[in-house]
Amino acid sequence: MRVVVLGSGVVGVASAWYLAKAGHEVTVLDRQPAPGMETSFANAGQVSFGYSSPWAAPGIPLKAMKWLMMRNRPLVVWPLLDTRLYGWVSRMLMNCTEAAYARNKARMVRVADYSRRTLAELREETGIEYDARRRGTLQLFRTQKQLDHIGDDTRVLEQFGVPYDVLDPAGCIDQEPALRHVKGLYVGGLRLPQDETGDAHVFTQRLAALAADKGVSFRQGVTIQGFETAGDAVTGIVTDQGRVTGDAFVCALGSFSTALLKTIGVRIPVYPVKGYSLTLPVRDEDGAPVSTVMDETFKVAITRLGDRIRVGGTAELASFSTRLREPRRQTLVRSLTDVFPRGGNPEEAKFWTGLRPMTPDGTPIVGATRYRNLHLNTGHGTLGWTMACGSGRLLADLVSGAAPEIDHSDLAVSRYMVATA
Template identity: 65%
Template sequence: MRILILGSGVIGTTSAYYLSKAGHEVTVVDRQPGAGLETSFANAGQVSPGYSAPWAGPGIPVKAIKWLLMHHRPLVLWPSLDPKLYLWLAKMLANCTEAAYRRNKARMVRLAEYSRDALDALRTETGIAYDERTLGTLQLFRTQKQLDHVHTDTEVLDAHGVAYELLDPAGCIRAEPALARVREKFVGGLRLPGDETGDAHLFTQRLAIICARQGVTFRYGATIEALRHEGGRVTGVALAGGEVLTADLYVAAMGSYTPALLAPLGIRLPVYPVKGYSLTLPIVDPEAAPRSTVMDETYKIAITRLGDRIRVGGTAELAGFNLDLREPRRQTLAFSVSDLFPAGGDVSKASFWAGLRPMTPDGTPIIGPTTLGNLYTNTGHGTLGWTMACGSGRVLADMIGGQAPDIDTADLSVARYADAA
């Protein structure tokens, strides 16, 4: 089957890998000059199945107000007249119940755990290297209140057999020795030993090379303007300049830009761009830097070691498709890494970046068929695109190939929103 994938981020590229491996003739189209140059470019670097959880949960509305009032705030909301934002927020608030949180987290963990295993298999198959480490994630609690409320997450982890460790300060230091220098800053932590780290951009670029060797065609520098359709099927992809590409089947994997592409076809995806920021700084003292990922729970910031660099990622900014680099967000990232790893890296030499994370109101990505017979989606992964990429690509290839995926995927497609309504 001839398949056209729209988007060459980590989601589109992993989809291409598994579809090509299944014997399909695959072409990937992207406006950028290479793979992984937008949201996949400089994310936090975590492959974190154990940390997979929806943002919508009990108590979040109250917490959100507190976050908005913090000096180093993890949540930023810019005034907007965009009705899509308020509709998305309303749907997210509807998921802020105990029952919804457990349902959403359960299916996110299911996909993320599967994806971590798929990444491990892909790494074995291909020998791909991307500054990867398999040393787990440490969620660091600065306050006793944070530690006291960790049971909500551990109950779901228990239900799905996800390994974890509740640690006192000494245990946190055993996991991340550099934290001994700031012992007074935290009261404990939750360690997820099955989590991994790695450079998503490097992975995507190198996987694209592997895909090309398998016969995948990449059309870079090609701006997609619209999908043509007739009789309940997509008939082509119109590019800027007038060219139209055709295939037997189409996969929309354009992150935050997917909803606008599919809306003229009558397909409504509740995906909204949530802007995230990162700093990447050189390590100056390896012994004073993190070994893996430390999640600063107070500021919702991940601090990850990637080779000879430290990646600091975080902030949820609701500002539409604005990609301005705002200095207060840089200051928050710099504060967190300097506070916990003051001698690890050189913040003065850090590069500053922002990307748009495609968020659904229930946290789960939208993977699977649509109301058009030959159109599938693989989008809406939010902050977990890197974590869920391989699993998402693999289950998508199974769906398209008519094979039963290794995990339950009945609640992953866009149809779940119609069912909920």
């Protein structure tokens, strides 16, 4: 079968890889000059199987109001005349209940754990390298109140058999020795030993090269203008370089999926949530992280990538703006210099921003649409890198008509019960 994949970020490339493995003739279209050049380019570097949690959670509305008042705030909302934004926020608030959180967390952990196993198999099969480390994630709590409220997360982890450790300050230092330089900053942590780190951009480009060796055609620098349809099927993709036809189509365009799909009556609640990162060289090995430390107070992840440190975080609701804003940089610098003051010099950092494709319930959208040959693989939010291999393999099974290895009934867009006509 000829399959056309829209998007060459980490999710699109993973989809193409598994579709090619299933024996399909795959073409990937993307407007960027190379794979992994947008949201996959400089994300936080976490491969967070255990840390997969929806942003919508009990208590978040009150926390969000407090965050908005912080000087180094992890959340920024611009007063935009954007009905999509307010509709998305309204849906997110509806998911801030205990029942919704448990349901959404369970979905996310299911996909993430499947992706953990799938990524391990991919490494074993191909030997792919991408500055990977498999030394876990440490969620660092600065206050006792933060530490006391981890029960909801640990219950879901136990439900799915995801190992974790609750650590006192000494245990945190055992896992991240550089934390001994900032004793007194934190009261404890939650460690997720199965979590990993790695450079999503390097991974995406190297997996794309492996996919090309399997016959996948990457058409970069192509602007996707719309779909052609007939009845209940998509018949082609209209681009600035002509029409592209296929037997099946996969939309993996991240935040840009929403507007394109709307033109054919498929409505998905995916909104861009802007994130920022710093990348800087390690200055002092003794003062640098060995894996990922998640600073719970500022919602900032500090990750070791080879001889570099990646600092990623903040959530800015600013539509599709990619303007680099200095206050966001200062939040990242504040977290880095608090937690790893000797690790690297912020003045040497490269500052970057990207648009995370977020759903209001945190769960990606993977599966069928009203068109029998159009599938979606989008809406992964901050976890595209984490869930790429799992959702890519699931997507390939669905397109191929094979039985998926995990339950997917609650991952399709139909879960939102949105009119699609």
